Amino acid sequence: MKTVACVAxxxxxxxxxxxxxxxxxxxxxxxxxxxxxxxRSDTLSTAPNFPPVGTITVDQVYVRYQIxxxxxxxxxxxxxxxxxxxxxxxxxxxxxxxxxxxxxxKGHAVYVVDQAARGRSAANSSVINSVKLGKxxxxxxxxxxxAAHEAAWTAFRFGPEYPKTFSELRFPVDAIGEFWKQMVxxxxxxxxxxxxxxxxxxxxxxxxxxxxxxxxxxxGIYPFQAEAIDRKGIVAIVSIEPSACPDAAADVTPYTRxxxxxxxxxxxxxxxxxxxxxxxxxxxxAAVNARGGRIENVELPKTxxxxxxxxxxQDRNSxxxxxxxxAWIDRNVExxx
Amino acid sequence: MKTVACVAxxxxxxxxxxxxxxxxxxxxxxxxxxxxxxxRSDTLSTAPNFPPVGTITVDQVYVRYQIxxxxxxxxxxxxxxxxxxxxxxxxxxxxxxxxxxxxxxKGHAVYVVDQAARGRSAANSSVINSVKLGKxxxxxxxxxxxAAHEAAWTAFRFGPEYPKTFSELRFPVDAIGEFWKQMVxxxxxxxxxxxxxxxxxxxxxxxxxxxxxxxxxxxGIYPFQAEAIDRKGIVAIVSIEPSACPDAAADVTPYTRxxxxxxxxxxxxxxxxxxxxxxxxxxxxAAVNARGGRIENVELPKTxxxxxxxxxxQDRNSxxxxxxxxAWIDRNVExxx
Numbered sequence: 160m161k162t163v164a165c166v167a168x169x170x171x172x173x174x175x176x177x178x179x180x181x182x183x184x185x186x187x188x189x190x191x192x193x194x195x196x197x198x199r200s201d202t203l204s205t206a207p208n209f210p211p212v213g214t215i216t217v218d219q220v221y222v223r224y225q226i227x228x229x230x231x232x233x234x235x236x237x238x239x240x241x242x243x244x245x246x247x248x249x250x251x252x253x254x255x256x257x258x259x260x261x262x263x264x265k266g267h268a269v270y271v272v273d274q275a276a277r278g279r280s281a282a283n284s285s286v287i288n289s290v291k292l293g294k295x296x297x298x299x300x301x302x303x304x305x306a307a308h309e310a311a312w313t314a315f316r317f318g319p320e321y322p323k324t325f326s327e328l329r330f331p332v333d334a335i336g337e338f339w340k341q342m343v344x345x346x347x348x349x350x351x352x353x354x355x356x357x358x359x360x361x362x363x364x365x366x367x368x369x370x371x372x373x374x375x376x377x378x379g380i381y382p383f384q385a386e387a388i389d390r391k392g393i394v395a396i397v398s399i400e401p402s403a404c405p406d407a408a409a410d411v412t413p414y415t416r417x418x419x420x421x422x423x424x425x426x427x428x429x430x431x432x433x434x435x436x437x438x439x440x441x442x443x444x445a446a447v448n449a450r451g452g453r454i455e456n457v458e459l460p461k462t463x464x465x466x467x468x469x470x471x472x473q474d475r476n477s478x479x480x481x482x483x484x485x486a487w488i489d490r491n492v493e494x495x496x
Numbered sequence: 497m498k499t500v501a502c503v504a505x506x507x508x509x510x511x512x513x514x515x516x517x518x519x520x521x522x523x524x525x526x527x528x529x530x531x532x533x534x535x536r537s538d539t540l541s542t543a544p545n546f547p548p549v550g551t552i553t554v555d556q557v558y559v560r561y562q563i564x565x566x567x568x569x570x571x572x573x574x575x576x577x578x579x580x581x582x583x584x585x586x587x588x589x590x591x592x593x594x595x596x597x598x599x600x601x602k603g604h605a606v607y608v609v610d611q612a613a614r615g616r617s618a619a620n621s622s623v624i625n626s627v628k629l630g631k632x633x634x635x636x637x638x639x640x641x642x643a644a645h646e647a648a649w650t651a652f653r654f655g656p657e658y659p660k661t662f663s664e665l666r667f668p669v670d671a672i673g674e675f676w677k678q679m680v681x682x683x684x685x686x687x688x689x690x691x692x693x694x695x696x697x698x699x700x701x702x703x704x705x706x707x708x709x710x711x712x713x714x715x716g717i718y719p720f721q722a723e724a725i726d727r728k729g730i731v732a733i734v735s736i737e738p739s740a741c742p743d744a745a746a747d748v749t750p751y752t753r754x755x756x757x758x759x760x761x762x763x764x765x766x767x768x769x770x771x772x773x774x775x776x777x778x779x780x781x782a783a784v785n786a787r788g789g790r791i792e793n794v795e796l797p798k799t800x801x802x803x804x805x806x807x808x809x810q811d812r813n814s815x816x817x818x819x820x821x822x823a824w825i826d827r828n829v830e831x832x833x
Contacts, residue, residue: 182565185520188597189587192677197645204641206685208578209651213644216676221583228519241545244616246558250526260525278616279581281680284640287624291637300628303621304541307550308534314546339553340529343618348543 180256183264184228193366194275194359195219202288211288218355221245221279222363224270225259231266232485233371233394233492236363238356240376241402242306242345244278245271247375251473252338253331258472261481270363270370274378275355276346301349308339315469316426316433325426329466329474338473347377353384361385364392371488373397376469379421380404387413394492397484400424400469402436404443411443415452418491422484423458424467424474433469453491517593520601521565530703531612531696532556539625548625555692558582558616559700561607562596568603569822570708570731570829573700575693577713578739579643579682581615582608584712588810589675590668595809598818607700607707611715612692613683638686645676652806653763653770662763666803666811675810684714690721698722701729708825710734713806716758717741724750731829734821737761737806739773741780748780752789755828759821760795761804761811770806790828 201212223245237259239247248271249257262269276282289295306314312321317330324332347354360381364370372382372393379401386393387405396419398404404421405414421440427433437458444454459467459480467474474480538549560582574596576584585608586594599606613619626632643651649658654667661669684691697718701707709719709730716738723730724742733756735741741758742751758777764770774795781791796804796817804811811817 180524183522183525185522187517188520189591189594190583191587191591192674195677197676203644205637205639206641208685209641209643209647213646215642215644215679216673219677223586246527246616249560250528254526254528257526273616279583279610279678279680281642281677284642284681287637288640290627290634291639293634297627297630297634300542300624302542302628303625304543304546305552305618305621306546307540307552309550310546336553337529339534340532340556340618341616342552343616344621348545 180264183260185263186226186228188225190221190223192219192221192280193362194355198283198285200283200285202285202292202294205288205291215281215283217281217283218275218359219280220275220356220359220363221273222270224268225263226268227263227266229266230268232489233369234268234270234367235262235488236270236272236360236367236370236372238272238360238372238374238378238381239274240378241347242304242311242342244341244343245273246278246341247470248472251331251477252334252341254334255477258477258481261478262485265481265485267485270367272356272360272363274347275359276350277343282346301346304345304348306342306345311342313430314432316424316430317468319429325429325466327466328468329476330468330470331473331475338470354381357381357384358388361388361392365389366392368392369394371395371397371492373399374401375399375472377402383414383419386417390416393417395419395488397422397488398440399471400433400436401440404436404440407439407442407446411446411450411452414447414454415450419454420487420491421454421456423456424469424471425460425465426468427458455487517601520597522600523563523565525562527558527560529556529558529617530699531692535620535622537620537622539622539629539631542625542628552618552620554618554620555612555696556617557612557693557696557700558610559607561605562600563605564600564603566603567605569826570706571605571607571704572599572825573607573609573697573704573707573709575609575697575709575711575715575718576611577715578684579641579648579679581678581680582610583615583678584807585809588668588671588814589678590671592814595814595818598815599822602818602822604822607704609693609697609700611684612696613687614680619683638683641682641685643679643682648679650767651769653761653767654805656766662766662803664803665805666813667805667807668810668812675807691718694718694721695725698725698729702726703729705729706731708732708734708829710736711738712736712809714739720751720756723754727753730754732756732825734759734825735777736808737770737773738777741773741777744776744779744783748783748787748789751784751791752787756791757824757828758791758793760793761806761808762797762802763805764795
C-alpha cells in the first residue's frame, strides 16, 4: 500500500488528454424523459422570483442517448449508483473514454439515465420550504446524503482506509479531485421503495422494445425490480456491484426468465461493506438458477482481472472490462430475427 | 388566444419523432468539470449509509462537449437559465433537434454546462441536515425555488395567463408535459453573488482558449460578469433574454472590448416581468456603445420573426433562429490566423 496525496489533479485533466480515436459516426442522438407525475404544493418556493403555490412535475428520469450508424448489438441502458449521476459512464476522471461512447463505437445504441431526484431529474423541496416557513417540524425534513471523500474512499474500495490505496489498484487516484466533483447530493433515502427510477426503467425498456439494463451499486437491484414489474423490453440484466440483490429466501420466480450477470471487482473480501453483499447475490443467483434461471455471479479476479475498484467503469482497464462485458452480452442476448 | 389542454403529451414524443438528418461525424466528445472547491462539514448525511463528518467538493460546473470533424467556426458554450439544466439546449419537448447538436452540425465545437448546484453539478445540503439534527434554526434553511407550471407559463411567455396562449405562439405547447419535466429545483437564491458558475465560466473560456458564451435568462448576465473578471478566452457574448444586464449607470468600461448580442423574443412589451428587463439592457447597451463598445440589442419581431417565447431555443422556428445567430457570430468573431 502506498499513501496518495489527494492533489486537485482535475485541472490538469484536459480535453487534449483524451486518447486519439477515429471519428464517431452517430445516426441519432438526443434526450428525453420517462416517468414523472404532477404534484400540487403551497411551498414550492421561498424566493420572490416564483410564487409558492402551484404544480410541479417530479419522479421523471432524464435519458440521454446515442445511436451509432452501424448498429451491431442490443441497446444498452446505463444506470449510475449512489451519490453520482449519469456522468459515471462518461469521460473518466483522468480523461479517458467512458463506456457511454465506447459502447456506441462497438455498435450499440446507448441510453444514459440520471436517477429520479438526481442530476437532470427533478427533486422536490416542498417539505424543506415548508419547514423554513414554520409549517412543518424540522424532524420531517427529508433524509439526504452526500458521501464524504474520506468515507467514499473505503466504500468505493480505493483502499483499506483514507488515503491509503490497495496494492495494484487500477482506479486513477492521481485524478481523484475530478472524481470528487462527480459526487452529488443524493435524495434516494427520502424516496419511496421501489425508487421511482424502477418503474421509469420499465417504461423505458418497453419504449425501446429491447434493452440491456446495466446498473451499478445503489441501482444494482433496480433492473431486477423492473423485471418483477414487467419483463417486457428487458433483454438482459448486468448488475455491477449491487448494494443488494433480491432476497434468495423469497419467491424468485420473477427473476428466472431474463439472463443476468452480477459483476464484482477486486478486494471485495477485504471490505466489511461489500463482502456480505457478494454473499447475498451468490445466494440469490443460486436460488434463481435452481429454479431454471440464468444468473451468473462473476468476480473479475477469478477471470484474471485484478486491481479493480467499485468504480470499475472508470478503472485504468475499463475498456478491457467493457470488451469482456460486450462479449457476455453478445453470448446471452438472443438475436432478433 | 386559445385555451390549451395541458395533456401529458410527453409519452407520445418518441425517438422516432425526431426529424431525419444525415449521420453526425464527431471528432471528440466527453465531459469534465471546471471550478469547485472542498468544504468540511459535520452534517453531510442523515442517512446510515454514509457518516456525517468529512469533506465534499462543491461549486464545480459540469461541462459536456462535442467537437465536429469539420470545424468551421468558434467554440460555443451554452448556459441555461432558472429552474432548468443543460437539457434546455438538447432535444426540444416535441422531439426536434436541439441547438447543442445543430451547432455541431454547423461546424462548431459545443460545450453545454449545468450551473453550479444544478443538474450534474453538486449542491450542498449540510445546512438542511443540520436543521434536521436540531443544530441550526429552521429559518436558516436555504432559499430554494421551483417554478410552478402556472407561474412558469407567464414567466416563459407562453401566454398572458395560464393556460391561455399568445396568438401565433411558436412554443410547442402540445408537448408542454415534456417541458415541465425539464424543470428542476433551483438553489441559485442560496448561492453567493456572483454565482459560482461565473468564475467557472471564466476558467472554462481560458481553458478552451476562445469560446462564445451563450447565456439565457437567469444566466444572461453571467458572461458579462465573467468578462469583468477576465476577458481572456471570451470571443463573443450572446445573452438571450437576460433577467438582468449590468447597471448602465455604473462603470461599463469592462464591457467595451468583447462583441455582444442581447436577444429577445416576442410579447416582451406585454409582460410585466420582461418589459423592464428589456429597457435595462437597452440602457446598458447604449452606455457601453457610447464608450466605444459593441453591444447589439435585438428584438426578433423587429427582424421579422414573430411568435417567439422566452424558450426560443425550443420554439418551432428554433433552427431558423439558430441560423440567424450563427450568422451574427460569424460576423462578429474575429477569425484566428
